[in-house]
Amino acid sequence: MSFRHHIVSCNNYDPARVVPLFAGRDRVGLLRHDNAAALRRFSDVFAVADDRVNLVARGDVAAVSRAVDAVVDALVAEKQVPKWRNETFDVAPRWGAPAVFRLDRGAVPFFGTRAYGVHLNGYLRQSGSLHLWVGRRAPDKRVAPDKLDNIVAGGIGNGHGLQETLLKEGEEEASIPRNLTSDALPAGVVSYRMESEFGVRDDVLFVFDLEMPADFVPTNQDGEIAHFELMPASAVLDRVRTSDDFKFNVNLVILDFALRHGILRPDDLEYLDVATGLHRPLD
């Protein structure tokens, strides 16, 4: 095992296997060839060419979203898309740009639209060394059951915004009071592009660090985390290097934390791989 292994896994995207999805002049997704082919029969919504797919449904955001939803319905019935999650993500050419349509979270990898999440490193200094709060994901989670996770993490759903998602997930996942979470410091992003079972994950994770009070013990409220454990950051890093115990993308968030806080040091043979492997440019 190695740190590189996790970076490579999260960046196994191969441009030869996909075509772009365009809305007007803007690319808004990445469709695997088989997924693009499956859209041919919905010609009032998508125009499928060999080298690209164009969104042709017309109307405002609500109308285009309804047209895409009808396609998703059919794909779910055929098990080409996992079942509805009833949480929608904005689809836009860039972060902050107006949404072209809203898409059920379960269908995001099928269309390869960019998804945004927030991950919080909850840390404290104990006996002079950094420790991290680590959660174990519930066994019934759809993605990465039983895997280790950050203290708080979540996708940024339509209408919530970055800061609100952070505060809301902090409460639900770890019972962190909003006024404590709001002290979290933004520390950049982790970005990667990977092929998953259903398509392409084109993910941007906004990373925050929060120094936790020594007497605070996180408890889960929404059933998504089975339990929490406080671990020395160096032990967390060793576990990242030697196992797949952490959820695939959490490995990258921890590597970023370890780099920024000097836990991973330049004499490590993988230092430059890590330092240049966590921030895929957003083309």
Add this chain to the structure above:
Amino acid sequence: MSFRHHIVSCNNYDPARVVPLFAGRDRVGLLRHDNAAALRRFSDVFAVADDRVNLVARGDVAAVSRAVDAVVDALVAEKQVPKWRNETFDVAPRWGAPAVFRLDRGAVPFFGTRAYGVHLNGYLRQSGSLHLWVGRRAPDKRVAPDKLDNIVAGGIGNGHGLQETLLKEGEEEASIPRNLTSDALPAGVVSYRMESEFGVRDDVLFVFDLEMPADFVPTNQDGEIAHFELMPASAVLDRVRTSDDFKFNVNLVILDFALRHGILRPDDLEYLDVATGLHRPLD
């Protein structure tokens, strides 16, 4: 002006304008077409093809370095390479790999061999906000005279190593005692690839943060810095956004510092450009 402007400037490299320089199976440099053509007549040292240049000088590191030095001598005489700096950089396929040869620093851009440097952010917290020590480069510096700089920065010359370069430059540039500099925390790298007057800069900067004692005032010893000033980090960031006052690559180091310390925040329209623009993969 914008943050993006600095990122684009440092990454203006165009692969169509260069051919790779190989030592055996390993790429060790990037030669602009005109530079590659200038090597044709040194056929005992370099074999120049249309799509690549091969190092053909044989022998140990010292012998190959002497053969390349003879070429550099001729190029300096023709002003295709700026004059000798009498400081050599290791040329190797990767960081930590054995050197293939050593190259005078002045000739590094001509051959486009990867160069490694170290940059130190000297910071302190004053009245609750982060401040950065900023140096103004001497007016007679060969590169970027009069520009603003980090408190300490330097290239990693042959034989010095990363840690020793940091300690040595800390003493020479800012009179920081070695036992203070050795507390600096490594915080990742900044990497970029740019075309310069003489060729290609393929640079990796190891970044360190050092919290400075409140009563410490840096003073320069080697004549490379004209004077130092303590500035609020937010003012430094504004100056990066609105001017070219800082040395080209120092803009990127400051953006990295501002990201990691939450001075640049996600509501900034350029946040994702910065967060994904500072770490060029090392292909």
